[in-house]
Amino acid sequence: MKRTSRCVKCGGTQVFHAPEVMDRGEGNVALPLSIKRSGALLGRDLGQIEAYVCLACGYAEFYVLAPSELAEKQEDGITEDAPAAALRRAPEGSRTRRRRRARDAEAGA
Ligand SMILES: [Zn+2]
Numbered sequence: 001m002k003r004t005s006r007c008v009k010c011g012g013t014q015v016f017h018a019p020e021v022m023d024r025g026e027g028n029v030a031l032p033l034s035i036k037r038s039g040a041l042l043g044r045d046l047g048q049i050e051a052y053v054c055l056a057c058g059y060a061e062f063y064v065l066a067p068s069e070l071a072e073k074q075e076d077g078i079t080e081d082a083p084a085a086a087l088r089r090a091p092e093g094s095r096t097r098r099r100r101r102a103r104d105a106e107a108g109a
Contacts, residue, residue: 001052001054001059001061002063007054007056008061009054009059010054010057012055012057015052015053016052017050018050019050019065020033020048020049020050021049021051021062031045032045032049033048034046035064035070046069046070047064047066047067047069047070048064048065049062049065050062050063050065051063
């Protein structure tokens with residue numbers, strides 16, 4: 001969807017781009033969702049997430065804006081194997097399905 005502006009699930013052609021996805025931090029402060037922070041106090045967010053959402057079916061894809069930032073921080077404990085291990089624990093689409101089920105439950109569907 002990022003390159004084609006066409007939904008890979010339903011073929012919809014209206015795709016909403018969110019250059020940042022909101023998260024909540026300490027004190028309920030709005031922050032952009034990121035993979036990691038480089039330090040506790042004066043650090044900066046690494047791997048900020050952007051989203052593409054199909055306006056017809058709600059399917060969403062997430063991307064890291066600057067993936068090279070993550071490679072630069074391998075000395076902080078991020079290894080090349082860690083992302084692969086994380087992917088094995090969370091199969092593609094499982095998070096979206098859980099969110100969709102939660103949304104449907106709220107709607108009484
Ligand atoms: Zn769609």
